Amino acid sequence: MELTDADLLARVIVDGDQHAFGELVRRHQSPVRGLLRQLVRADVELADDLAQETFIRAYRNIRSFRGEAKFSTWLYRIAYNVFRENARKRKELVGIDENQLQAEVDPQTTDPGLRHDLMNALANLPLHERTAVTLCCQNGLSHDEAARLLDIPLGTVKTNVLRGREKLKKMLAAWAT
């Protein structure tokens, strides 16, 4: 019988069972790495480095997990914080206006020939919209969960998701024709 996340967490917290933590890593590595790849715009090496840091930080702080949210949501929050710290270190343009972000985009991704690539389209969204769409539409978080994870108002999350989706729909509509 497969152990639930709660069972594994209990073993890690009470017995310091690293094998149990390894199983948790195996279960959650794909969505965490996927989220980080979206945030860092498909820089796979950087995303994996950040993902490793995420799980190490989760292990060190495992006793602070209270079980009020899902374990995966807690991991996403750590991953997002790790991403933001790394972005500040790399002087990434976090939260900056759209024009400046667009200026940073690799010209190749705006090649009309690649318009049908949804992932490139997602990468072209401003960070706050990209994050909201990734969390809510790909990782399955509710708006409320995303708002708590990102530590922003619920209304802001809804707006970011709406705007991000509208831009993606425009691109899809163009591909569909």
Place this chain on the structure above:
Amino acid sequence: MNDPLDNLLDARLRDETPYIDDAGFTARVMKQLPHRRASWSTQRAFIIFAATILSVVIAYFASGQGMFVHDAFARVSGLRPLQLLLLIFACGTGMTIAGLWAALARTRDTTL
């Protein structure tokens, strides 16, 4: 009203999140975890066992090599049936309370 484009976008967003193979990722994470210390429950068991042995040895020599056991049996055998029953009831209740307390404390430890 369901916008077909909304449905298409939702479907594409879900499809565009393929499973990422582990490919050694978990192993790399595990290598970087801090070294595992002996679990607290193991240390606790060892401490309790050692303390028990030490206490027994001290009690044995301090009590004139176990004469207190003879004395205790002598006193218990001198009790009236009701007194003996009350003594057994008190011991049983005490053990039950201690066991419940330990179980509840353990439950608090493991509740997330």
